Amino acid sequence: MEKSKTLFEKVWDSHTVMQREGEPTLLYIDLHLVHEVTSPQAFAGLRLAKRQVRRPDLTFATIDHNIPTTSDERFHIKDQIAAQQIATLRRNCESAGIPLFDVGSGRQGIVHVIGPELGLTQPGMTVVCGDSHTSTHGAFGALAFGIGTSEVEHVLATQCVAQTKPRSMRLTVSGNLPEGTSSKDLVLDIIRRLGTDGGTGFVIEYAGEAIRSLTMEERMTLCNMSIECGARAGMVAPDQTTFTYLHGRPYAPSGNAWTEAVNRWQQLATDESAQFDREVSIDGSRLEPIVTWGTNPGMAAPITGRVARPDEARDASERAAILAALEYMGLQPGMRIEDISLDRVFIGSCTNGRLEDLRAAAKVLRGHKIHASVTALVVPGSESVKHEAEREGLDRVFIEAGAEWREPGCSMCLGMNPDILAPKQRCASTSNRNFEGRQGREGRTHLVSPATAAAAAVAGHFVDVRGWHYKE
């Protein structure tokens, strides 16, 4: 009988091209996603060495990181260096024969939003991209991870990456997530418990009742932030929810190929007797909305809680980290999370820029007005998300509440385009990183779910969305 295996091991083993003692495994890549910021040096390296792109048919590109989000400017970029990066990607794709989902094509968007929505991401695949949030695609039971630019060049040239085999962790979430909480709160809570390096060297498989009842988009949010606890990747075993989501998408198999694919995908689940290197369990039914107060995603507290105090630190280096974070964030030690007031709200990014996220935010905002001291920006994750949201009238809800409704891109998640925080501005953001300066030099970021962000926009400070007064 064959050895019992985890989902991760099944995908890893079926993509091993070569394994020699003492060397990293040569792993075949089924899907390589490319964007404008981390690829130009890789294409230049290829040209320099007179090498070809081996599988342009397994490579797909889009423009997301530095594209402006106003309807005018996205076609007439003022920032010359950003424009050059985008022009370079277009040229590189054209000469290598790589399909590019360009601005205005109806398919452009954040790379981790469009891969799944086009059906490019499928169960059991290996997926890489020069971007750490590639872990998003693990929601489909794919092994998906971010790589550096030298590795992008390596994949372009060989369709393989050389990787040391990570260890495996199973994170079981029991119960059902309570009303008013979401998978964003869940993943922030997980990072808070594991720490920002608690997952280093591991691939995490999320399992348990709470995970099974998440939608695909919620699973993507969860897997997306796996990298924030240091994990190489996050994965969820494919099930009927996965198949229903994929069926009929442009790049998904169809006809007989669909039936065969589903049969194959059903074999991917972790075998019952398979062993993990580490097991962690969490009771999902006790989850609360979570807000980060510090300068990494692990520095977080429940909405009903307080900002950390230096005297709670376990050791001298944690104490120093808390002090530095409080100073940067301009917060008082031990103050109530609900007493933190805001200048900006950002709803979008590859973590929370999908249709369900926008629906969750709109549900809170409907019939309310955004607080006079807050400006709010809503940025759909892709052209298709934008189109769908407008069909449902969500754009009207945002605009009537007083928010700005923009064109798709990474936007204020990292502010490589004109959407940035001014120094000391405080922002409730549905993105994934609250590092110093991430959303603009000296900007202060609090990571939250779309519902919590929307409620904060109305109240002008953080509030517990579990007690929200929904209108209509």
Next chain:
Amino acid sequence: MEPFRQHRGTVAPLLRENIDTDQIIPKQHLKSIERTGFGAHLFSGWRFHGDGTPRHDFVLNQEHYRSASILVAGKNFGCGSSREHAAWALSEFGFRAIIAPSYADIFRTNAGNNGLLLIEMEEPLVRRIAEQAQTKPPYELTIDLEAQTITDDFGFSETFAVETFRRHRLLHGLDEIGMTLLREADISRFEERRRTFLQRGT
């Protein structure tokens, strides 16, 4: 890639935990299509005031550390974004090696692909090296990758572990793509086996 065998250099202490790649090279400097030009912006949020003038309290702006080539840092160095620009910036600034209790995975690979040696040491040892660098600058260390030792001129001597293959590549400055391309036949055989799997819809 420049081979790494032995290196003697000055140590700069930056004993913060979780130094992320957004700090190492902030996003406003990522818009280049070149591999060079990032050293000038290394740690720019910490190194410079908003108006571009240097912050004198930052270690790399202080006389004894300006030409440091060995960085000592806290745990989980290089976490966050996958940007290889972080490794490029560190190398271009002049760093050849980093000593820390642990590193983030993607950064580890990026460093390896740029000839930057990452040394992992127990926290108390890292702390001790940082203290030396702080109290008696310029404090120099000699790193011997062949022997896997770190020594100073005052009798300090420690060995360190490094994966065999990574060490081999660093010692010889080997280009990973060239090495993989030698396996061309294996890759083609693999593709043949998985042909139907790789077929796509429209």
